[in-house]
Amino acid sequence: MGFFKKKQARDMYDLRPDSELRAEKDSQKTLSDSRLEAYANELVDIYERDGGDKNMDFETNLRPIGEAINDKEKMVLVAYRAEFIARAKGSGLVIRHLEYAWDGIAGWMH
Numbered sequence: 001m002g003f004f005k006k007k008q009a010r011d012m013y014d015l016r017p018d019s020e021l022r023a024e025k026d027s028q029k030t031l032s033d034s035r036l037e038a039y040a041n042e043l044v045d046i047y048e049r050d051g052g053d054k055n056m057d058f059e060t061n062l063r064p065i066g067e068a069i070n071d072k073e074k075m076v077l078v079a080y081r082a083e084f085i086a087r088a089k090g091s092g093l094v095i096r097h098l099e100y101a102w103d104g105i106a107g108w109m110h
Contacts, residue, residue, distance in 0.1 A: 023076045027084035036074060039065050040081035047086065047093040059101040066102035075108055 014021065031037040043062055050058035069075050079098045086093035102108045 019073065020076055020080075023080040027080040031077060031081055033074075036069070036078050037081065039069060040078045040085055043078070043082040043098070044086045044089060044091055044093050047097065048089075048091055052092050059097060062098060062101035063105070066098070066105040066108065070106050072106045072108055075102060075106060 016024075031040065043065055046061045046065075047058055050061055052058065065078075066075055069078060075098075079095045079102075082093060082098070083095050085091075099108070
């Protein structure tokens with residue numbers, strides 16, 4: 001069973017690729033590409049500006065950022081960074097929002 005990465009809880013496996021696990025682990029660090037860091041902050045700002053979960057139309061406004069990035073690996077980095085920034089601000093933006101907003105961009109799927 002070497003393929004599965006054991007996670008904290010017994011009999012619980014995390015099937016995400018190593019690159020995604022690293023992105024989550026490194027999300028507390030500022031992204032080295034300032035453009036990507038700006039996108040992460042902008043995602044949180046859009047979510048907060050558009051009313052968050054009270055107004056699900058905010059996902060439409062998140063999509064253009066995914067289209068601008070248009071690279072799945074970079075999108076993963078930005079998504080985890082945005083979620084970290086949102087948590088630090090007390091905002092409710094989570095990766096699941098971006099999974100729906102970015103569905104179909106550069107191979108991204110929800």
